[in-house]
Amino acid sequence: MSFSNLLMKSGLTVAVRDAQAAVLMTATRQGHTIRGKPPGVARSLEQRIREENVEDPEVVARINIGFPQLKESRSAQLKKRLEHLKSQRSDKQLEQLARSNKLIIDLDKVQRTYVKTTGQHDLRLVADHYGIFEHLFGSAYFVPRVPLNISYQLDGDSLAPVYNGNVIKPTEAAKAPQIDFDGLVDPITGQAAGQDTYWTLVASNPDAHYTNGTAECLHWFIANIPNGKVSEGQVLAEYLPPFPPRGVGYQRMVFVLYKQQARLDLGSYQLAAADYGNLEKRTFSTLDFYRQHQEQLTPAGLAFYQTNWDESLTQFYHDVLKIKEPVYEYDFPKPYLTDQKFFPLKQPFNLYMDKHRDQKQVNKEYLERKLAKTHPFEGPKKPLRYPNAHPIRDVPSWLRTEIRKERLGTGRVQDY
Incomplete structure (x- = not known):
């Protein structure tokens, strides 16, 4: 109203x-x-x-469907911090190395500390920025409590890690990645779990479905992973590499790790080997999956990256998906042109007239002009050594500007 x-x-x-x-x-x-x-x-x-x-804040508020986090009291945290600072200040050797610029910092230790403290909260903010929670869980979100390390094997010993929405090309993601996470930890307390744990890993692409814009394409589904050992889990859908078509830009590949209360019977999601490349059989909805099993599953880990088209996908479409490779182009709207004026002030005469002509005819004229000055064996004429030193006389101002641009090698004449 x-x-x-x-x-x-x-x-x-x-x-x-x-x-x-x-x-x-x-x-x-x-x-x-x-x-x-x-x-x-x-x-x-x-x-x-x-x-x-x-608006009622209880209606528009988002729902946290993840695990809570039990923190130490403020006094205990402050006590540990003060003890750490006291030990650092009392270390004379550390001070000498710092003053002489010889102090070496262990970056792996820094990364572990970052992941343990604020890394997962930052990952949640980045995922919100990329619309991960909105397109997968609707109005719900969660803070990842279990760090999920995913990396693709490249040539040699190099790896391509999945890190907060970085770009990984389809060539690099052709084979299943290496998955590593601590499956023996309690997501709430951060301490070791006293019993066996089971996990579910789902990899989907919310941008890859052809016929249903609200659905996802299922790329990988592993259930009942015991104690974090991914190789021993129940593979319900084999890994399918990403296949972003040419012209659509970047797509998101999202990995969500769920913690199970116990072993689950998820046989209804089993994908037959004959349907490996059947995209319709790989239709998936993370929100529906979570709603159906939310009493037994809780999201605990998250990782995602972006990918776009490269040359390797042409053969992938023909050999694996058995379909013709789609190519998308953006149809730009025609530029708006006002009615012609008898005296177009402060506008070059030739450019103003070419706006109201057939663009193909203009392109043809420029190409003919370029070929007329190009020798069939020696190529085009050599450019002038000092282009601005040669005067241009007895021509209108608009043509003088056109000749100057042609000499300097600038302007639209270089597009032909």
């Missing part, structure tokens, strides 16, 4: 009319026009009505 309709229903039309009259009376003051809405009755009235119709 608009603001004016709300005023009509509130019986406040007279007050607004009086406020508008007051604004009109004070629109000019001492010869100056007041810019913007001046403070007065109308503004306070509008604010008061909007405050009475705010």
Whole structure:
């Protein structure tokens, strides 16, 4: 309901009319026009009505479906920090190395500390930025409590890690990645679990479904992973490499790790070997999957990356998916042209006229002009050594500019 309709229903039309009259009376003051809405009755009235119709925070609030985190008391954290600072300051050798610029910092230890403290919270913010939770879980989200390390094997011993939405090409992701996480840890306390644990790993692409824009393409499904040993899990869907078509830009590959209460029977998601490349059989919805098993599953880990088209996908479409490779192009709208003017001021004559001509004819003329100055064996003429030193006389200004651009090798003539 608009603001004016709300005023009509509130019986406040007279007050607004009086406020508008007051604004009109004070629109000019001492010869100056007041810019913007001046403070007065109308503004306070509008604010008061909007405050009475705010959205209910309990309705629009997002739901945290992940594990909570048990933290130490503030005093215990402060005590550990002070003890660490005291030990660092009392280390004379550490001070000498720092002063002589010989102190070597263990970056692996820094990374472990970052992941243990604020790394997973930062991952949640990055995932929100990329719309991961919105497109997978709707209005829900979770803070990853179990660090998920995923890396693709490249040539030699080099690896391509999956890190907070980085770009990995389809050539690099052709084979199943290496998955590593601590499956013997309790996501709530961060301590070692006292019994066997079971996990489920799902990799999907929310941007890859061809026929249903709200569905996802299932790329990998491993259930009942015992104690974090991915190789011993139940593979329900074999790994399918990403296949972003040409022209669609970047797509997101998302890995979600769930912690199970116990072993689950997820045989209904089993994909037959004959349907490995059947994209319709790989239709998946993370939200529906979680709603159906939310009593037995809780999301605990997250990782994702971006990928776009490369040359290796042409053969992948023909050999694996058995379909013709799709190619998408953006259909740009035609530029808006105003009616022609008899005297187009401050516009080059030739450029203004070419806007209203057939673009193919213009391209043909430029190509013919370029071929006329190109020798069939020796190639084009050599450029002038000092292009601006040669005067241009007895030509109109628009043509003088065109000749100068051609000599300098700039302008649209270089596009042909």
